[in-house]
Amino acid sequence: MEKKMLELRNLHKTYCTKKSNVKYDALKGINFEADDGDFIAIMGESGSGKTTTLNIIASLDVPTSGEVIIGGLNISNMKKKEICAFRREKLGFVFQDFNLLNYFSVKDNIAFPLVLLNTKKKEIDERVNDIAEKIGITKLLDKFPYEISGGEKQRTAVARALICNPQIVLADEPTGALDSNNSEQLMELFKAFNNWGQTIVMVTHSIKSASKAKRVLFLKDGVIGNTLDKGEKDDIEFEKEIASFLYNSGKESHYETVFLGKNSI
Amino acid sequence: MKQFFWARIAFKNIYENRKLHTANLIVSAFTVMTLYLYIFMATNPGLKNAKGYSALVLMLYLGCVFLSLITLVFKNYTNRIFEKRRRKEMGLYAVWGLEPGHISSILAYEALYIYLASIFAGLLVGVILQKYIYESLFVLMKCNAQYETGFDLKNVWITMIIFFFIDAIILLKNMRNIRVQNVITLLKDENSDQVVKKLRTSDIVKGIIGIAMIAGAYIYVNVIDDFVNSISTIFIALVIIFCGSYLVISCLVIAIEFALKKRDNIYYKNRFFTTIAKLIARTGNNALSLVVINILFSCVAIGGATTVSLYMGTDRQASAAFKVDGDIITKQKEDRDAVENIVRNVASKAGTEIEILRAYDEYAFPTVFDEAKGSFSNDNVPVRTLPDILCFMDLDDFNKYQNADLSLEDDEIFFISDEEVSPGSYEYIDVYGKKMKVKEIIDGPAFSEIDNIKYAYSFYVITKDYTTIEMIREHMENQGVHRLISHCVDYSTSGSTEDKMEVDRLLDEELRKIDSVNYFDSNITQRRTRYERNAIFLFLGTFISLIFVIYMIFIMYYKQIQEAVDDLDNVKIMQKIGMSDGEIKKSIFAESGILFFIPIVMAFIHVAACFGIICDVLKLFMLTDVAFAGRCISAFCIAIFLVYVIMYLGSCKVYINMVLHKD
Numbered sequence: 001m002e003k004k005m006l007e008l009r010n011l012h013k014t015y016c017t018k019k020s021n022v023k024y025d026a027l028k029g030i031n032f033e034a035d036d037g038d039f040i041a042i043m044g045e046s047g048s049g050k051t052t053t054l055n056i057i058a059s060l061d062v063p064t065s066g067e068v069i070i071g072g073l074n075i076s077n078m079k080k081k082e083i084c085a086f087r088r089e090k091l092g093f094v095f096q097d098f099n100l101l102n103y104f105s106v107k108d109n110i111a112f113p114l115v116l117l118n119t120k121k122k123e124i125d126e127r128v129n130d131i132a133e134k135i136g137i138t139k140l141l142d143k144f145p146y147e148i149s150g151g152e153k154q155r156t157a158v159a160r161a162l163i164c165n166p167q168i169v170l171a172d173e174p175t176g177a178l179d180s181n182n183s184e185q186l187m188e189l190f191k192a193f194n195n196w197g198q199t200i201v202m203v204t205h206s207i208k209s210a211s212k213a214k215r216v217l218f219l220k221d222g223v224i225g226n227t228l229d230k231g232e233k234d235d236i237e238f239e240k241e242i243a244s245f246l247y248n249s250g251k252e253s254h255y256e257t258v259f260l261g262k263n264s265i
Numbered sequence: 266m267k268q269f270f271w272a273r274i275a276f277k278n279i280y281e282n283r284k285l286h287t288a289n290l291i292v293s294a295f296t297v298m299t300l301y302l303y304i305f306m307a308t309n310p311g312l313k314n315a316k317g318y319s320a321l322v323l324m325l326y327l328g329c330v331f332l333s334l335i336t337l338v339f340k341n342y343t344n345r346i347f348e349k350r351r352r353k354e355m356g357l358y359a360v361w362g363l364e365p366g367h368i369s370s371i372l373a374y375e376a377l378y379i380y381l382a383s384i385f386a387g388l389l390v391g392v393i394l395q396k397y398i399y400e401s402l403f404v405l406m407k408c409n410a411q412y413e414t415g416f417d418l419k420n421v422w423i424t425m426i427i428f429f430f431i432d433a434i435i436l437l438k439n440m441r442n443i444r445v446q447n448v449i450t451l452l453k454d455e456n457s458d459q460v461v462k463k464l465r466t467s468d469i470v471k472g473i474i475g476i477a478m479i480a481g482a483y484i485y486v487n488v489i490d491d492f493v494n495s496i497s498t499i500f501i502a503l504v505i506i507f508c509g510s511y512l513v514i515s516c517l518v519i520a521i522e523f524a525l526k527k528r529d530n531i532y533y534k535n536r537f538f539t540t541i542a543k544l545i546a547r548t549g550n551n552a553l554s555l556v557v558i559n560i561l562f563s564c565v566a567i568g569g570a571t572t573v574s575l576y577m578g579t580d581r582q583a584s585a586a587f588k589v590d591g592d593i594i595t596k597q598k599e600d601r602d603a604v605e606n607i608v609r610n611v612a613s614k615a616g617t618e619i620e621i622l623r624a625y626d627e628y629a630f631p632t633v634f635d636e637a638k639g640s641f642s643n644d645n646v647p648v649r650t651l652p653d654i655l656c657f658m659d660l661d662d663f664n665k666y667q668n669a670d671l672s673l674e675d676d677e678i679f680f681i682s683d684e685e686v687s688p689g690s691y692e693y694i695d696v697y698g699k700k701m702k703v704k705e706i707i708d709g710p711a712f713s714e715i716d717n718i719k720y721a722y723s724f725y726v727i728t729k730d731y732t733t734i735e736m737i738r739e740h741m742e743n744q745g746v747h748r749l750i751s752h753c754v755d756y757s758t759s760g761s762t763e764d765k766m767e768v769d770r771l772l773d774e775e776l777r778k779i780d781s782v783n784y785f786d787s788n789i790t791q792r793r794t795r796y797e798r799n800a801i802f803l804f805l806g807t808f809i810s811l812i813f814v815i816y817m818i819f820i821m822y823y824k825q826i827q828e829a830v831d832d833l834d835n836v837k838i839m840q841k842i843g844m845s846d847g848e849i850k851k852s853i854f855a856e857s858g859i860l861f862f863i864p865i866v867m868a869f870i871h872v873a874a875c876f877g878i879i880c881d882v883l884k885l886f887m888l889t890d891v892a893f894a895g896r897c898i899s900a901f902c903i904a905i906f907l908v909y910v911i912m913y914l915g916s917c918k919v920y921i922n923m924v925l926h927k928d
Contacts, residue, residue, distance in 0.1 A: 060841060081845060088843025099838040101539075103461050103546040108538075115538045116843055121529040144461055160842075 006034040011066035028222035039194040041210035044219035050203040092161030092169040096176035098153040100145040107141040151182030171202040187212045211239035275374030297387025299808045328805040369440040376436040405800035462549035464523040472517025478509030483874040515552035559864035572806030574897035576799040578888040583792035590757040591787030611771040621757035625662035640695035673729040677704040681725035825916040829923035836924040
């Protein structure tokens, strides 16, 4: 039996506007599990709750109710200080807009999580050089973020996400700011790390990017509508399957909106 | 209709940016109030009751000019920070289709609102406070004066016109910038060009040059012996100190930060990592502001401490002005005895005892002494920077004055020189062609200096009798030197300050009866005039120091808000990576702390290094007690340091609230 790396149990999130006190349910009971070494893509339209789900897994946001269990630990009950320690030790992040600190060199950006963990300088050097070599950014280590291209920035962000050997890498639209060539290269990188056993949860709008995952979850109106498993299919077949699914659900959504008068978010 | 629209947009802009505009308004209103009070005091008829009325009015008007100039400089500088922040907003106006003229209208309305609000608030507070400030000032001056005028519209107009010109200059500059810059430049993120400074060898060289400039200026101001004639070069030295400070902050401090970055055992520690990296970026971007803070703080510390020390030490200055209680000079030798009798009678009338009463004759005139030849003549080439003064005194008076028992033969003299000359250097000295046989070169009192500050080089010739002095005077008359022999009476009495005031008053009355008395001064008169003058200095110094402090706070507050806005995204990234709020707070306190305290520490070093010269300035005003001046300066520096610490803690709180979204 495979080890469970991530479990989301009946996750709800309600936002309330400050002035008018209007409530809005972003998540209405999300349930899913990810095994160790899984690669999950979360897709859905804007406002479907993708980023909220990812933020709650990342402990950047707290659920209104429900539980998030990562590596057997229920992070919903953790105190703020424990959450910070947990985040820096167990999680890695890749964001659409790279989130690199401009006053750090590429090397220091990658080393940042290790410094927060009070790692010895020798070990920092070894691990940074190792990951930079794997990702192919060794030559960029002394440069600053504003001196490198978007693709190189995202590679740096991936290196930073992986430097601590996290239990899960969380990626929020990682290819959103990249051209097709860089997007392809980045997803190949994700795939390679997943093949080496890295668990990845990725939110994306891109069918091509999602096709690299082992499983795709489709969120709609705050709940998981459908799930597609890659199984033995190759990337192109899986891409077609996702596209076909979205086309059909899009038609359905259009039909519901136009003929049945339902609102599609 | 259109104008009404721009006026509304301008009002809305001010309201939306009220946080920044409130700070701007407070500073402007305070400056308006100060200028109004200066003008009010200068034009107030009550000031005529003071002894040195015209000098005091001149000081106040000079204060007004100085205040107007520094207001223009400060407003211009803070406007630069403000304008930089609003470039994007101006660019958006242009994108929406507003012409430069329209944007200028909005800016003009904004300036008008701020001008009217600050003028109204400043004048209102000024008018409310004027009576209390007036009375406080006259208490400080130890003068009895009734509050004489209420509200004078002329003062209000003058204040309004001065500030109108200052604000108009800044507005015109902003309008010009809008016309000159293109939309793309305006829309560009102000931080998009900002890169992390890289350390170059030239930075280290510049930093070392900065240190050398500061050290050189320190050494110069501490070795000059001729303070009065070196004032212009001292000013240049101060400018060099501030230029050196800029080089040190912009280059050397960053070089030190880079050196820390290179030390793996320091940089790659959790608590230093972000602090050092951010400091390298922030110090480079803020170098100019830090130097401005450094200059402001140094000025406040030196200017404020000097005026406080002067006022606190007024009694000391008055007693340092004369070694005795008073000094009377008559033109007629025969009236010397009459003056002595008056002093005795007055002391007795006032119920005091005479402690010192000595009379002497003195004939003195400026000349040039040639050391090599031992000759005094106007034809000699001056080699000293201060004037030479030759004084004649007869032996009888000198013996009494110095409690000595010296004797001279006919045609012999004793010679006292301010310049070091070895005994036996001159067999004769030549005074404008008249040879005088030197019996001995002796030590005498230091007549021409206040403490160790010289205002002249004095040379004394002690003659056998008064007749010789008269002969010398006649000889000098023939040489074109028309000076009278002064017949001086020094006195001191026992009793309290009140008793001495009574002696002073009675003497003033009695001496008026003797026509030949042409000079009367005393410690009591000195005390009164010094209290009046020092109180005005304190009044001017306090308000100008307050304005400097307020601008210092204002610049730091603006900078902190600006930095916090720029740092917002970085803090979010740090939080996502796993940095706790506590670690972020520590990092902000550390980096802001270093940035805040670099200029202050440098300012304290400047004050400590220039302590000698500050004391020399104080000595010019007869405050010769160095220890007392040191205590005053230290106390003042500690007080403003505490204000600065509160300001640092407050601005860190604002920063943290902004970046951690607790605002």
